[in-house]
Amino acid sequence: MKLLFFISSVLFFQTVKAQQVFLRISTPSKTQNAVTSSKQFLTGLTCKGCTLTVNGTETKVWSTGAFAVELNLKPGDTSFLLQSANDKGAQESKRIFFNYQLPEKEKSLTTNTVAYWRIEPQADLMLVKPGDKLKMTVKALPGAVVQLENGTSFKEIYVKDSNGVKGIYQMEYVVKDKDDLFADKPSKLKLMVWAKGTDDPIEATSKSNFAMMPANGLLLETKGKIPYLLLGLGEDRLGGTKMGYVDSLVRLKAVSKVGNKYCLQLSKNRQAYIEDEHVNVLEHNYTPSSLTGNMRVWGDSSFDYVSLSLTERLAYQTFQEVNPSKIIVDVFGATSNTNWITQLGNTKEIGDIYYNQIDEDIFRISIDLKNKQHWGHRIYYNGNNLVIRIKRQPQILSLNNLVIAIDAGHGGSNKGAFGLTGVMEKDMTLAIAKELQAALEAEGAKVVTTRTRDTTYDNHDRYTVFQQANPHLLISIHLNSSADPVRIKGVSTYYKHIGYRPLTKTILQRMLDMGLGEYGNIGNFNFILNGFTEFPNVLVETLFISNPEDEANLLDPAYRKQMADAIVKGINDWLELCKKQ
Structure with a gap:
């Protein structure tokens, strides 16, 4: 009987505790806030089921207890009283203060000093060569004489070109051969300013160090x-x-x-x-170059290959073209000495192949593909032979015949973005990735993953893992975040190479069919795992963790499963397109 009373007491205490009112402000992080923008936000967390008012106006509280309010301030001081209450009448309140002042306009100097000396490009150290251009801007007293230490003069620009500020001086310095401004060893540059009516200059030194690059690089x-x-x-x-x-x-x-x-x-x-x-x-020094040797095209049981013989390993660039599908490879420093291409009949993905000398030292290889969809290619050297390995389209275009890689973004010490409830991106990406893995394996696909638990994983290591695994496609799972927690929400997909856009479009469409907001299909994206040319890949920014509605959906296991199922449907839609093509 005593044990039953104890359990009942604990349950009663937990119920009461769950109903206690609290109010946690996430944005802004301070009570007193000096700002220079009229657009501000109040975000935070209160008890689930509680009501919230801001200066007496009721504000939506999501099922998680999160809230987000947009403010439009007027110049001067403004305060906002946030009050949270539960159904028993218990309350908690906090007041947040803003002081909004318009940004001060830049003013002309009235004392003889150098306010700043900016040099573009900016760097801690620059090794320059003849012909390099340095754009310099100085702010000093109006009407002064401003010179570099070698006597090169700046020109004071017109007030209409400097937002009404007098005393802005500019020049574009072109590095000359045997330039007396730069030494062989790194050192700072000097600037001299003579104010009007003075004989003695004031001096300033550059933040960066400069030196001449060796004449032959x-x-x-x-x-x-x-x-x-x-x-x-x-x-x-x-x-x-x-x-x-x-x-x-x-x-x-x-x-x-x-x-x-x-x-x-x-x-x-x-x-x-x-x-x-x-x-x-390297200790020795020359300009890398090569005449091209023999060119060969063949296939084995898995891939098609193109090889180009060179005398040394030269730099290259590759890109994809569509309609019709092509792989382009530019080899820098190579000059054509190739009089034929040997092609064997065991290739399956390569259609026509040809080369052009598009510049005196750029050799271009063009590879026409038989299939409209790019399935991937890898470029590497075998000795001094440049090899282009081209992946073939699978004979059976179904999930149970594919190897699919899944990457759960972030992990371990790399927490990613945070939601208003405190949920971390690294945990949500892993939860979604596990749902996606289960959904794909239920369709018969073989799945390769980087992390299945909360571990730190460097993106370069992820790249190496997937490059070695060589899957048919890669799905990277992330969550988006924005400084605007009210308007910005929804799903987006990302690609870098144009040949992989079709996959990103079908996945995005299936997720939009769920009723999610559209943040877009974004191309030429610079994310490391979109850099693969070896296989189709897509970065899925599933939702905005910064938006309370999106966050509430993310925290729902059923909704995460629904998103995973939508991604699988998008992959199947893409495979159907490949069949038709």
Whole structure:
């Protein structure tokens, strides 16, 4: 009897505790907030089933207890009282304060100083070469004389071109041969400013160090698992835009360096960049080049192949074309000395193949495919022979004949984004991936995964695992997040290579059929696992974990299963398209 009373007491206590009112504010993180934008948000979590008012106006509370409110502030001080209450009348309240001020306009200087000296491109260290252009901007007193230490003068720009600010000076400095501004060893540049009516200048030094690149550049050689070339110096959260991956031991000519990125002269008219962690600097120095040798086309039991004989490993770029389907490979530094292509009759995916010398030092290989759908290709070196391995379309286009890779994004110390309830992206991606694996295996597919539990997994290791597994296709599962928790929600799919877009479209459509909001089908995406050319791949950003409605759906196991089933239906739709083509 005492035990029954104890259990009843515990259950009663837990019920009462569950009904206790609480109010947790996620955004903003502070009570007092100075902001320069009128658009702000109040987000957080309260008890499930509780009501919430903001300055007396009732606000929607989702089934998880999460809420998100958009604010439009007026200049000055504003406060918002949030009050949460349960059905017993218990309340909890918090007040949040905002001070909204319009951003101050930049003003002209009134004291003799250098407010800033900006040099583009920006880097801690630059190794420059003749012809490089440095755009410099200085802010000083209006009407001053501004010069580099070698006497090169800046020009004060018109007020109409500087948002009404006087004293903005600019120049584009072109590095000259034997330029006296740059030493052989890295050093900072100096700037001198003479204010109007003064004889003695004030000085400023650059943040970055500069030096001249050796006159004949540097010879580099790629190293590591997956070195890649970059199109430029731009950066975003996914890194610079990748031109493509290359094999190891590829020779490259560096002509300058910006920060940790070498500028490469791939051919007379083509440049690219590579991060210094992916290369070794060789002691000997020359410009990599080769005449092409024999070219051969054949097939084995699994793949079709194209090989091109070279005297050394040169850099290359590959891309896909559609309607008709083609694989294009440009080899930099190669000049045609090939008078024929030997083609064996045991190929199954390759239609026609031909080459062109599109520039004096760019050799282009064009491969026509028999099937409309790109199934993947890999480029690597066998000695100094460049090999293009082309995957064939499966004879039976059904899930029970395919190997499908699934990657659950993030994991371990890489938690990803957070929802308003505190749920982490790494946990939700794993939950969805497990549902997807079960749904695919129920259809007879063989599934390859990177992680099946909460472990830290580097994206470069994921890339290597999938490259070795060589599945028929890859599905990457992630959740999106936005600073706008009210309007931004829904599903999106991502691809990099145009030949893989059909798969992303059919999966997106099946998920939209569930009634999800559409965030779009995004191409040329710079995510590492979209970089594969070896097999079709798609990144599925299933929902926005930052949106309370999407988050509530994510936390529902039945809804996660429904999303997994929709992805499987999308894959089946894609396979049906392949059959028709």
